[in-house]
Amino acid sequence: MKSEIKKFWELIKSSKKILLINHxxxxxxxxxxxxxxxxxxxxxxxxxxxxNDEVPPNNYNIIWYNEIIEPYLDxxxxxxxxxxxxxxxxxxxxxxxxxNNKEIFKNTPFVIIDxxxxxxWFGSVNIISKDFSSSCELVFYILKKLNLVKYxxxxxxxxxLSGIYTDTNIYYNSNTxxxxxxxxxxxxxxxxxxxxxxxxxxxxKTITKSRLWWTILSKRLKISxxxxxxxxxxxFSIFEETWWNDRDLTWLISxxxxxxxxxxxxxxxxxxxxxxxxxxxxxxxxxxMSSVAEKLGWGxxxxxxxxxxDKTLEEVEKMIxxxxxxxxx
Ligand SMILES: [Mn+2]
Numbered sequence: 094m095k096s097e098i099k100k101f102w103e104l105i106k107s108s109k110k111i112l113l114i115n116h117x118x119x120x121x122x123x124x125x126x127x128x129x130x131x132x133x134x135x136x137x138x139x140x141x142x143x144x145n146d147e148v149p150p151n152n153y154n155i156i157w158y159n160e161i162i163e164p165y166l167d168x169x170x171x172x173x174x175x176x177x178x179x180x181x182x183x184x185x186x187x188x189x190x191x192x193n194n195k196e197i198f199k200n201t202p203f204v205i206i207d208x209x210x211x212x213x214w215f216g217s218v219n220i221i222s223k224d225f226s227s228s229c230e231l232v233f234y235i236l237k238k239l240n241l242v243k244y245x246x247x248x249x250x251x252x253x254l255s256g257i258y259t260d261t262n263i264y265y266n267s268n269t270x271x272x273x274x275x276x277x278x279x280x281x282x283x284x285x286x287x288x289x290x291x292x293x294x295x296x297x298k299t300i301t302k303s304r305l306w307w308t309i310l311s312k313r314l315k316i317s318x319x320x321x322x323x324x325x326x327x328x329f330s331i332f333e334e335t336w337w338n339d340r341d342l343t344w345l346i347s348x349x350x351x352x353x354x355x356x357x358x359x360x361x362x363x364x365x366x367x368x369x370x371x372x373x374x375x376x377x378x379x380x381x382m383s384s385v386a387e388k389l390g391w392g393x394x395x396x397x398x399x400x401x402x403d404k405t406l407e408e409v410e411k412m413i414x415x416x417x418x419x420x421x422x
Pocket of ligand 1: 122123180208226227228260
């Protein structure tokens, strides 16, 4: 990795126009690792632009950087000398921006900064390590190695710390290491606002989100006889009654369902407004969902699985309960 970081620095020095990109359906780590690099390169007098097919969700705005992403950027006329990708594990995660500009991506120095185990090393320079909790943690490491810490403003420090929070679920996920906490300490020394992102993304409850959660918890929550499996089926009418966003449901499952006492496995099946239904499933470390998920053709990590289907809510509920037969006994 040392030589890759050195190559990265040489590329920065020799480039004037730099394009940054991150993955589709960007999460907070993807946005703020990119933002930090954006802000630092700007201080180094580079002409920097950032692109993604989509703008970041509105609520990410609290950490200030939403406006730097330009979904309609004309990459051909920008003509970057260097492209840097943040937090994306493969080309296809760069979606249409990559698809429509393949030639430019192939013929321009392309640096990949990422922490996903599954990364396909698709750049000409690859700074990739699964030993980092998040791309934000990795970006801080790179900045340290390049002696650029002096450019980290309180705003950049807050952004990097926020990405660490969200990718580790506030030091709760197993990707948290001593180095993660030391990075956080360094960022706090650099005047990161450590309370703001914690409040905004973890503690704060909006009225609309509470209504959605309350409706689901009071009317829809089901628990198996052995108390090990909890689930809910969510028809579209519930989303119409409340203001909704499927990202709010992700929160409900990981913060509430998954923390119910006794519960080892939980899932949500909900109707999408344009097509079909989506199922999302979590389990504790005692279980491994990959075998179940693989059988049903889902996407999965060990403790999380998800898929979409054109079947009805009830059919999908039945299908999952059947796959979990052993766990229900
Ligand atoms: Mn990440």
